[in-house]
Amino acid sequence: MDEASLISVLMPVYNAEKYLKQSIESILNQSYSNFEFIIFDDASTDSSLSIIQSYEDPRIKIISSKTNKGYLIHLNHGLSIAQGEYIARMDADDISHSDRFQLQIDFLKRNEDHALVGTNYNYINEEGHPISYIQKPFLYKDNSDIQIYSLFYNPFLHPSIMLRRKDILELQLKYNPKFYVTEDFHFWTHLLFKKKGANLPQELISYRIHKNQITKTSSKQQQSALKKLIPIILEKKGIPFTENDALLHSYIPLSLHSTLSYSTIKEIEEWLLKIRAHFYKKNEKETINKIIEQVWFFTCRKGKGEGLKLFKLYKKSTLSFNEDKKKSQQIFLLALFGNIKLLKKIGRKISFLFPKI
Numbered sequence: 001m002d003e004a005s006l007i008s009v010l011m012p013v014y015n016a017e018k019y020l021k022q023s024i025e026s027i028l029n030q031s032y033s034n035f036e037f038i039i040f041d042d043a044s045t046d047s048s049l050s051i052i053q054s055y056e057d058p059r060i061k062i063i064s065s066k067t068n069k070g071y072l073i074h075l076n077h078g079l080s081i082a083q084g085e086y087i088a089r090m091d092a093d094d095i096s097h098s099d100r101f102q103l104q105i106d107f108l109k110r111n112e113d114h115a116l117v118g119t120n121y122n123y124i125n126e127e128g129h130p131i132s133y134i135q136k137p138f139l140y141k142d143n144s145d146i147q148i149y150s151l152f153y154n155p156f157l158h159p160s161i162m163l164r165r166k167d168i169l170e171l172q173l174k175y176n177p178k179f180y181v182t183e184d185f186h187f188w189t190h191l192l193f194k195k196k197g198a199n200l201p202q203e204l205i206s207y208r209i210h211k212n213q214i215t216k217t218s219s220k221q222q223q224s225a226l227k228k229l230i231p232i233i234l235e236k237k238g239i240p241f242t243e244n245d246a247l248l249h250s251y252i253p254l255s256l257h258s259t260l261s262y263s264t265i266k267e268i269e270e271w272l273l274k275i276r277a278h279f280y281k282k283n284e285k286e287t288i289n290k291i292i293e294q295v296w297f298f299t300c301r302k303g304k305g306e307g308l309k310l311f312k313l314y315k316k317s318t319l320s321f322n323e324d325k326k327k328s329q330q331i332f333l334l335a336l337f338g339n340i341k342l343l344k345k346i347g348r349k350i351s352f353l354f355p356k357i
Contacts, residue, residue, distance in 0.1 A: 005086075007087070007162070008035065009088045009090055010074075011024075011039050011092055012042060014068065015045060016046075016048050016093055017048050019092065019093040024039075030100065035084065036082075041065065043069075072175045076174045088101065091158075093208045094207050095128075100119065103119075113195075113196050114143070115164045115167035116161055116188070117161070117198050119204035120199060120200060120205075123209055126211075148279065151234075151239075152249075152253060154185040155192075156199065171191065189236055231246045239275060248264070248268050249271065258302055259303070260299070260302040265302070272295065272296060272299075273319065275288075314328070315328065
């Protein structure tokens with residue numbers, strides 16, 4: 001296999017003994033085998049380091065820290081020492097499907113103008129069983145859609161991505177600790193300003209949901225980081241904004257489990273209409289319409305318990321031009337009752353409307 005096609009795989013590890021073997025072996029068993037596997041142990045206090053050291057595969061390079069530095073320090077170190085033409089990410093609690101690298105590298109070789117490719121994914125629980133009840137963010141595949149979608153949401157699952165190293169070096173990109181827990185979103189914002197990105201439609205990562213995840217334990221930090229990140233995103237996209245516009249925009253990427261008041265949702269509607277008008281002027285009507293309708297729907301779903309006035313707002317808004325019956329039913333019931341557990345207790349006749357809330 002051509003040495004120029006070497007992949008550098010970066011995986012930070014901290015106290016991941018429960019899932020680590022599955023993660024490591026999912027990389028070692030890739031059908032595309034020409035890679036260096038750089039594993040950073042961040043001063044784990046469990047048996048993680050011993051587990052890593054038990055593998056004798058020459059592709060594994062272990063970098064062990066005596067003090068806990070945080071995964072961003074290690075990821076930046078990895079970017080600086082990677083030897084591969086491509087850089088792939090992996091997390092110590094997830095599972096990569098066996099053809100992941102092959103499919104990603106094939107895509108990047110066919111699309112020389114793309115600097116980044118992520119993949120679709122599925123959720124698994126702590127025991128590795130599939131999870132179907134969690135709402136998965138909508139996955140856009142093409143660069144034209146991703147460029148607009150990234151105005152509102154993180155368009156890539158971080159541990160699924162593969163990067164072209166020369167583009168990272170050219171742009172001198174690193175993970176910025178000031179945006180901790182949204183550092184990947186910040187990274188893509190700068191990368192997509194200059195380069196193209198895509199997502200493969202195949203589910204090539206099993207993303208594990210468990211109680212110790214950073215994304216589950218740092219919601220306040222996420223909100224703080226988003227408030228710093230949103231002005232950068234809007235500026236990169238060339239959208240004029242006020243301080244209040246940026247604040248409203250920062251509520252959009254928050255978890256679906258967060259709650260917004262009717263008045264805030266009304267203000268967000270006005271802001272989304274301004275954004276839509278901006279893209280209409282750029283002759284990107286079809287793409288912005290499709291994406292902003294999704295944004296509006298998920299924003300209204302955060303108005304739990306706001307009553308019929310929210311439902312009327314959703315129905316009357318020109319942002320709902322593409323809404324379907326099931327979406328309207330979800331908004332109606334959420335606005336009226338506001339409690340998913342209560343709704344499901346009402347009976348099976350309506351619980352089918354909420355398969356993924």
